[in-house]
Amino acid sequence: MEDKIVAYVDKTIVKITGIQIQGIKPIELEKAVAAKIGCPVRVIGVTSTSLKMDVYGLDPESILRDEQGLLQTISLIPGLTASDVTQIATAEKAKEISAEELAKRTRTCCPKENWVGL
């Protein structure tokens, strides 16, 4: 196996805002949403007022089409409180870049990761 691996996984990145979160178990949310939409889900970012997740194998349009159903599902998760302003703020498909472009990246990939402050 090479040291640099590219995972060719089709995903849509979904951000939900207008929620209050305290004491959530992401795995519970992943299971509930996956059961609702029929696709694997991975929670990748959580703040006290928003969450971001990767949805694999489902287009943004399909996710937005049943926004209310998705929001209702997540509102049942312990530790998460929805409100009238809860919404899918963004649902964007991850855009592929070329292997050549990726190969040009530095070892740490993202340009700002040149952290040397130790």
Add this chain to the structure above:
Amino acid sequence: MNKVLLIPTGNEICQGVVLDTNSPALMEIVLEKFPRAAVQRLSPIEDNPAVIYKTIEAHQDWDLMILIGGSGGGKNCDPDLAPDMTHLVLDSLLEEKQEKRIYGYNGHLWSRLLVGKLQKNNWVANVPGPYVEAVAAGRALINAIAQNQDLAAISENVAAAVLAQYPKGGTVA
């Protein structure tokens, strides 16, 4: 393997926004292979490189340290995400190490997995924050150490385990 230290990282864990379900799962995995081990979970630490650095330095007498979370591109790839610092600190600290980097096809660093040894010859490794990836990486790590695999093999097995958690797996670039 007598002493194993679990170090959860992340501001969202420190604040209790996200419950740390990874540490109990990893503890169980360690005890399955090393039933006599003393396993301790540290109080979670913030996504602060200096804090992570000092924490690792202060626990060099542990046989194995597993740092949880902070393994991706984080905020550098997406402003909504946490600043992932753990892998950068490990990169600077570990004397002998192996690493694997998993990228999405969008070029974002999804996970940079390091395993290595410090001066006192103890093991240090990181696992990703998402539960299924943390458990998969932790299980692969512990199994590989229990089998006395070398660094390269351990690194390979941990990366393969994480990669397998994505719906269609991955391909080597």
